[in-house]
Amino acid sequence: xxxxxxxxxxxxxxxxxxxxxxxxxxxxxxxxxxxxxxxxxxxxxxxxxxxxxxxxxxxxxxxxxxxxxxxxxxxxxxxxxxxxxxxxxxxxxxxxxxxxxxxxxxxxxxxxxxxxxxxxxxxxxxxxxxxxxxxxxxxxxxxxxxxxxxxxxxxxxxxxxxxxxxxxxxxxxxxxxxxxxxxxxxxxxxxxxxxxxxxxxxxxxxxxxxxxxxxxxxxxxxxxxxxxxxxxxxxxxxxxxxxxxxxxxxxxxxxxxxxxxxxxxxxxxxxxxxxxxxxxxxxxxxxxxxxxxxxxxxxxxxxxxxxxxxxxxxxxxxxxxxxxxxxxxxxxxxxxxxxxxxxxxxxxxxxxxxxxxxxxxxxxxxxxxxxxxxxxxxxxxxxxxxxxxxxxxxxxxxxxxxxxxxxxxxxxxxxxxxxxxxxxxxxxxxxxxxxxxxxxxxxxxxxxxxxxxxx
Amino acid sequence: xxxxxxxxxxxxxxxxxxxxxxxxxxxxxxxxxxxxxxxxxxxxxxxxxxxxxxxxxxxxxxxxxxxxxxxxxxxxxxxxxxxxxxxxxxxxxxxxxxxxxxxxxxxxxxxxxxxxxxxxxxxxxxxxxxxxxxxxxxxxxxxxxxxxxxxxxxxxxxxxxxxxxxxxxxxxxxxxxxxxxxxxxxxxxxxxxxxxxxxxxxxxxxxxxxxxxxxxxxxxxxxxxxxxxxxxxxxxxxxxxxxxxxxxxxxxxxxxxxxxxxxxxxxxxxxx
Numbered sequence: 001x002x003x004x005x006x007x008x009x010x011x012x013x014x015x016x017x018x019x020x021x022x023x024x025x026x027x028x029x030x031x032x033x034x035x036x037x038x039x040x041x042x043x044x045x046x047x048x049x050x051x052x053x054x055x056x057x058x059x060x061x062x063x064x065x066x067x068x069x070x071x072x073x074x075x076x077x078x079x080x081x082x083x084x085x086x087x088x089x090x091x092x093x094x095x096x097x098x099x100x101x102x103x104x105x106x107x108x109x110x111x112x113x114x115x116x117x118x119x120x121x122x123x124x125x126x127x128x129x130x131x132x133x134x135x136x137x138x139x140x141x142x143x144x145x146x147x148x149x150x151x152x153x154x155x156x157x158x159x160x161x162x163x164x165x166x167x168x169x170x171x172x173x174x175x176x177x178x179x180x181x182x183x184x185x186x187x188x189x190x191x192x193x194x195x196x197x198x199x200x201x202x203x204x205x206x207x208x209x210x211x212x213x214x215x216x217x218x219x220x221x222x223x224x225x226x227x228x229x230x231x232x233x234x235x236x237x238x239x240x241x242x243x244x245x246x247x248x249x250x251x252x253x254x255x256x257x258x259x260x261x262x263x264x265x266x267x268x269x270x271x272x273x274x275x276x277x278x279x280x281x282x283x284x285x286x287x288x289x290x291x292x293x294x295x296x297x298x299x300x301x302x303x304x305x306x307x308x309x310x311x312x313x314x315x316x317x318x319x320x321x322x323x324x325x326x327x328x329x330x331x332x333x334x335x336x337x338x339x340x341x342x343x344x345x346x347x348x349x350x351x352x353x354x355x356x357x358x359x360x361x362x363x364x365x366x367x368x369x370x371x372x373x374x375x376x377x378x379x380x381x382x383x384x385x386x387x388x389x390x391x392x393x394x395x396x397x398x399x400x401x402x403x404x405x406x407x408x409x410x411x412x413x414x415x416x417x418x419x420x421x422x423x424x425x426x427x428x429x430x431x432x433x434x435x436x437x438x439x440x441x442x443x444x445x446x447x448x449x450x451x452x453x454x455x
Numbered sequence: 456x457x458x459x460x461x462x463x464x465x466x467x468x469x470x471x472x473x474x475x476x477x478x479x480x481x482x483x484x485x486x487x488x489x490x491x492x493x494x495x496x497x498x499x500x501x502x503x504x505x506x507x508x509x510x511x512x513x514x515x516x517x518x519x520x521x522x523x524x525x526x527x528x529x530x531x532x533x534x535x536x537x538x539x540x541x542x543x544x545x546x547x548x549x550x551x552x553x554x555x556x557x558x559x560x561x562x563x564x565x566x567x568x569x570x571x572x573x574x575x576x577x578x579x580x581x582x583x584x585x586x587x588x589x590x591x592x593x594x595x596x597x598x599x600x601x602x603x604x605x606x607x608x609x610x611x612x613x614x615x616x617x618x619x620x621x622x623x624x625x626x627x628x629x630x631x632x633x634x635x636x637x638x639x640x641x642x643x644x645x646x647x648x649x650x651x652x653x654x655x656x657x658x659x660x661x662x663x664x665x666x667x668x669x670x671x672x673x674x675x676x677x678x679x680x681x682x683x684x685x686x687x688x689x690x691x692x693x694x695x696x697x698x699x700x701x702x703x704x705x706x707x708x709x710x711x712x713x714x715x716x717x718x719x720x721x722x723x724x725x726x727x
């Protein structure tokens with residue numbers, strides 16, 4: 001890993017700003033936080049993500065000092081926070097409801113915390129003006145909170161919580177009340193401000209997209225525990241459990257019995273993909289003769305035969321083409337990899353009766369013999385009417401198509417298997433796309449596209 | 456459709472006549488020149504002059520105002536505290552009992568309240584006078600304040616107070632700087648309610664008063680037993696005038712606040 005990458009969690013010498021040590025919080029019989037240990041580092045943008053009731057808000061309220069842990073310790077900058085009340089902590093919070101003081105103007109709201117510190121008037125005024133500029137609110141300084149719009153209120157709340165220059169800023173669902181476009185703009189603004197001020201941010205959200213966008217690390221929580229903590233790309237690409245895979249984004253979960261694959265490169269490993277003969281289909285027959293260029297459709301054929309043939313003579317079955325391309329184009333990714341290049345090792349998953357097993361060369365061979373789940377992102381698969389050459393090719397029928405503009409999601413019922421979602425970018429305009437309802441299609445993906453998970 | 460039918464007009468007239476006729480008669484006779492209440496002898500304001508020369512009435516009015524101000528202020532402090540605990544303290548054991556008990560004096564017959572207070576004051580050997588009336592009025596008006604304030608507190612966003620703590624306030628500062636200014640309208644109307652209740656209370660005051668303290672209601676009541684004098688009419692007219700001015704002012708203020716809020720809402724929507 002290079003030095004420039006911000007990743008203090010990988011540095012054993014880095015001192016964490018916040019340490020949760022075996023923290024448990026119970027409300028009566030209900031355990032909100034269950035023996036949780038977690039470090040958060042300085043200048044991190046740490047997201048707590050989970051469904052409602054998973055304990056993420058409780059964690060944040062314990063950091064702010066509104067709740068005290070039933071067991072365990074919370075340390076901020078190495079100091080035990082057990083007996084430190086909220087008003088004595090170098091921590092500020094931005095509330096979900098913004099909690100702006102309705103009887104005070106925007107200016108007075110931002111100055112509120114500074115006045116409590118007993119600073120002199122000039123430095124308070126200077127700091128408030130700085131915050132107003134940072135959040136582009138200078139025009140609204142004299143307005144009351146109910147005289148400004150939702151987005152502006154959100155920025156006042158942010159300015160107020162940043163005014164005291166806290167070591168740690170807590171954000172409780174900060175963008176929940178904003179509409180989608182404003183939310184996206186504000187996310188970037190938040191990241192910008194976090195970078196400018198160098199404050200550590202801990203954000204609570206149930207919106208996974210928001211967590212992925214803003215955070216340096218994401219903690220996925222469930223029932224008072226942290227299930228996985230990692231950078232957004234790791235959380236998405238390499239979830240450690242079915243729960244995380246399912247919670248973040250869209251995913252296909254295919255259950256099956258795992259078997260070990262030969263570790264050495266051998267010809268036999270690739271065989272299961274090609275050898276099984278699915279019932280002959282028109283698609284399979286077409287695939288035997290690859291089509292290189294545009295082919296006339298029925299109307300074109302009819303026109304050719306009835307009208308043009310007598311005048312122009314016989315049509316050349318091969319369309320006119322450029323001279324063969326230079327050899328280096330062979331390495332284009334569009335070309336399916338030759339069979340021999342399927343990575344050896346890993347697992348194969350027997351997922352349906354009479355179907356070829358799915359090859360997952362990244363699977364842990366030690367898990368062989370168990371029933372495992374393959375988590376496969378819809379965008380990592382492709383769909384075609386002709387059988388492609390790929391490590392994993394599954395046959396199915398299109399049940400539903402969700403057209404999203406930039407993407408289309410195909411719901412494909414696999415033969416003898418589950419329904420899967422396949423996402424394709426709509427490169428062509430709609431009139432040119434040929435896959436439609438009830439078509440028999442081939443779903444293909446590489447041997448490393450999926451993640452094999454327990455359970 | 457004819458909206459103002461004969462039936463509607465009659466019903467309206469009868470209803471308002473029923474409500475306001477007694478008061479109108481009272482006001483008219485307060486300007487009667489005759490000493491006899493029921494005989495009209497021409498317009499005069501002499502009874503108002505008499506009233507302001509009548510030491511007894513002025514003393515009683517002064518006592519009443521003193522009692523009302525003191526008892527409503529104490530009741531507001533205690534009632535607000537009670538409301539804060541009952542709304543905020545979460546579920547402590549016996550909370551339902553406590554919140555039920557705070558409303559009990561609302562439905563308790565005044566005679567019972569007055570009698571029990573009298574017994575208490577005799578029991579602890581407290582001389583009856585202004586102090587005992589203040590205590591008695593505080594006791595029963597406190598629950599009204601508590602009802603008014605707690606209905607406001609229920610809709611109070613508690614994260615406002617948490618935000619104040621978060622920004623460095625102590626618990627008391629948070630209450631003084633954030634909670635109190637926001638619930639102030641409810642506290643003020645609680646105080647006004649307690650003040651009015653104290654002002655016109657006759658039953659409890661007559662149980663707990665002593666020879667040194669006569670409130671206006673007691674004075675009027677005992678004076679009327681000797682015969683209605685035009686002075687009483689004049690006094691009542693003044694009271695009606697005060698109440699009317701108060702109600703009109705309050706409604707004007709409320710209306711203005713509504714207008715301002717509507718203007719603010721428009722201002723917030725306009726992109727700036």
